[in-house]
Amino acid sequence: MSVVVVTDSSACLSPELVDRLGIRVVPLHLLHDGDDYRDSVDEIPRGLSGVTTSGASPGELGDAYAAALADSGGDGVVAVHISRQLSGTWEAARQAAQALGEKVRVVDSASTGMGLGYPALAAARVARAGRSLEAVYQRAVEVAARGRTLVVVDRLDHLRRGGRIGTAAALLGTALAMKPVLHLVDGKLVLREKTRTSTRALAKLVDAAVEQAGSQPAAVAVHHADTPERAEEVAAQLKERIPTVTEMVVTGIGNVLGVHVGPGAVGVVVCPGGADAEDSSTASD
Structure with missing residues (x-):
């Protein structure tokens, strides 16, 4: 067993x-x-x-x-x-x-x-x-x-209603029509960068993911909420800019997560070092 x-x-x-x-x-x-x-x-x-x-x-x-x-x-x-x-x-x-x-x-x-x-x-x-x-x-x-999670949402309303981001930040973002790049820090979803357009936000998302991957092998996943075309475009850019990708997944974000991020969201998960075979840190019991 x-x-x-x-x-x-x-x-x-x-x-x-x-x-x-x-x-x-x-x-x-x-x-x-x-x-x-x-x-x-x-x-x-x-x-x-x-x-x-x-x-x-x-x-x-x-x-x-x-x-x-x-x-x-x-x-x-x-x-x-x-x-x-x-x-x-x-x-x-x-x-x-x-x-x-x-x-x-x-x-x-x-x-x-x-x-x-x-x-x-x-x-x-x-x-x-x-x-x-x-x-x-x-x-x-x-x-x-080692994992790093980033996400771009079309609107912050869904995250505010679900209590996953602060009300003040959400209301400010909505008022300014921002397209924010968010990331998880210590398990909490926080603002990483503010942009004005979806195109700019996705570009920043890709830049941030490439930075997190560095030069070592990396597992990469691209998630989307009812926007597969955006996800495939982001995945293609990541494959080109991270030549050391060991594992690539492109998938929907799931029903529960979709409630909180709202339609149009795209997320990227980068796991430097990959998630395949054991490495030296776990080589012995």
Whole structure:
């Protein structure tokens, strides 16, 4: 048996990767008019307004961890989740893990999207190699620490309503018709740069991602909210300007994250050093 990796649906991992690496995904929730939709599980009607979101509950996570622990044959579980600054999921995960004992380890990715997905993938790859619980946990922590997440949104209203960015900053940005470049710092979404046009914002997004990648190998993901053409354009620029890309993913941003960033958003996750095979920092148990 081997350690089992669990994450949540905000990781935006493809079903193919999840199946191949045996990752368990716990859905986050979208709430609308008394209905509770499980992200990436339930069919969600298009065009809903007034949608809110909710993290996974301690009960849901506890059930997932218990099943994963049993399937690991007692080797253990590493649960990698969305930033505690963005969702109550991490606190629910901590409670669920505490009830199951030391064989369940929880990692705060301090990110979301593939900023969460890459640590989960890296941990699962180490787990499939038969490594120990500690080695899998440390790999997730190490890859999460290297990840950098940037995003451009068309409007700040959605982030303000969801409490993911300060009201003053959101209102100022809206009043000035800014196209901001945002990034995650210590798990919080903050303003990195202000621009006046979408074209300029996307150019700054690409520049920032190239800067973060540096000259070493890097895994790169481009996310989008109903704007695949923008995402493909950004991805093409990144492939050209970061010749050391080891892994490139272009994917939708997911239903829960889409509620907060709004349509038209484009995000980039850069993981310098990649998320593939182990490196020297996790070479021994």
